[in-house]
Amino acid sequence: MRITLKQLAIFEAVARSGQVAKAAEMVNLSSPAASMALSELEKQLDARLFERIGNRLRLNSQGSMLLPLATDALQKIAQIEHAFSPAGSELGGDLNVSASSTIGNYLLAKSAVAFCQQHTNTLVNVDIDNSQAVINAVLDFRSEMGFIEGQCLDSRIAVEAWHKDRLLIFCHPAHPLAGKTVSPKALTGQPWVMREEGSGTRDYFVNAANMLDMQPQEKFRFSTPDAIKQAVKQGAGLGVLSELTLEKELSRKELAVINVEGLLLERKFYRIHHKSRNFTAIGAAFIAFCQDFLNTDS
Template structure:
């Protein structure tokens, strides 16, 4: 059985008007086409739906049974059309996003909350992990867009500059180099508290340190900025993190910065997408909203 929405629409129009000719005008069809569609519906249902009384058609028992069901079906279709033709429709649903630690915790988490408060039919599912895991999630299509702190050289992924960041070398306030501007040899061979393997912060720092032959000795490795800051507060060594993560501790003088001459720690954040996947309207809306909310130049 293949009942069509067109047949139900014609049936309802005939039921409401009582005449094929009048129903044909309502559905913008010819009278013969309207009559033929009604006859086909009765054939498919194997029952008559109307009785002729004079020049009018009146619903019989079977037609009266069908009418509320047909009306409900047509109303549901209309609701679907209205839902997906409204401006709000494209900003509904769930957007899956992955971001590396600094970006996720200090930028996108607050942006996602603000976006969902404004667009209440949307939800941003933000997975915060490290750069390599973000790249993997984009490649596996488990997220629509990713934001990373490190490099991505995979040819399947489109990489775009998104925001700039600065890394800071820091230490315990009682460290002999605390608050000083020093030469590279003064920190050469020092103990360091590092981010875990796969972290964009780690990779960027190691590359910059190797250019100055700093020879950092990895004493500890942690996957979160909070763990690294705690270790440094306990005198475990030097560390490097985004300035986004250190503002509170530096203001409280719980940690101190060391400036190493020649150590370039300004870095780029990146937005990544799979090349074979076009961004949804919801994804584009979140991206533009975040740029405004975080005051990021496009």
């Protein structure tokens, strides 16, 4: 059996993209050549690695078993090549990470830029989505690590507390409850502008609110903090977001905070990675950099 690096690279690219044509572009091969390489790999392993669902290829159990092994092998080869290159003494390469909305926009974007300015041969790609999408990206090996606002209970994922955060309930400055401390019952029947299903912010708030029998009633739903803030400014209802996202509007008095007795909205952000995947040199360096840059000891 002679498995080639080209076959493993094509396999990993197909696993990431779900399509042979897209995978071929990722590894600079023609589609026929990529398809042939994948067929040769399956023939040598005497196993099918994907199931076709519509126009996409999805890993089956055999493919899922191979993916972490292939990724690890390709990473080791890349490390060898870098170590013996003229710039081998410098940190270099690409890092793919995923982050939920608040973390990605308000913490990781600036961290990635600062990291790449310090390590000029690196590129950190930050994909921003909701927490569930981040978990899926890590499970599918599209991202070496993820940063999420909610919990992850998948046994394949390693989870570490990474940073602290606080959610704030806010409203239009002219709202009767603006700036007040109220009982949970005072918010009964109030309309809410909420994040989408799968959002860590949404899940954390709803669970905390329901423990106090607040039963928040969703009137509008948006997938970005900016859309939620704009809706609240228009008087659409109450909102709840990370204080990281509200600093500017609160300082300008464009929005106002409502404090609720007994409602604890302090939470942790988490860093996640697949248990079958080791950190690359650039991944480990980025974790250490963020710890200092953001003071993430928590």
